[in-house]
Amino acid sequence: SQKIEQNSEALNIQEGKTATLTCNYTNYSPAYLQWYRQDPGRGPVFLLLIRENEKEKRKERLKVTFDTTLKQSLFHITASQPADSATYLCALWPAYSGGGADGLTFGKGTHLIIQP
């Protein structure tokens, strides 16, 4: 069966350091991978999208890598701040999808805590 796995344990990082979150998937042929941020009691907010032919994507302090051989994406936050504390979700659009909703599947998310 298709699976998206994110580290379910909370990740504690010291302020100013780089936080790295992992998203692994199995039995997918993803064309695109997305990352979202979710704050408690709120809906997820889109952060970044990376295509399968892109190795790396950057946006301000955020960097995403996508390795289709390892079936893994890494999400980095550099110079982390307490305001970056949230749950981060990865989501996949498989290559076969025609854009229908059943193509976008989410991982359970990783809770990131940036300590001052």
Next chain:
Amino acid sequence: DGGITQSPKYLFRKEGQNVTLSCEQNLNHDAMYWYRQDPGQGLRLIYYSQIVNDFQKGDIAEGYSVSREKKESFPLTVTSAQKNPTAFYLCASRPGTGATNEKLFFGSGTQLSVL
């Protein structure tokens, strides 16, 4: 402001009662979705609609119903047949151009609890 509005923020259901969660968007998006989120769990798809007057079941549609009479509105009814309705419900939308790289826009969610 453009966006997705979900109401109410908190909802309580009595046993045997049907309740309806509202979702309205003014983004002119064709596609709309309902997800359920349980603590420590990922988002699970309940229903989706890609066009007015049409909708499809997602992974966990049993005990739920939807309608799509207007492009802007996609209400979700949690029926008495849903035996474990306590969860955080999220509505989302996307333009629906057919491209597979579209991002989803989410509402702020409704927390449903059973009395």
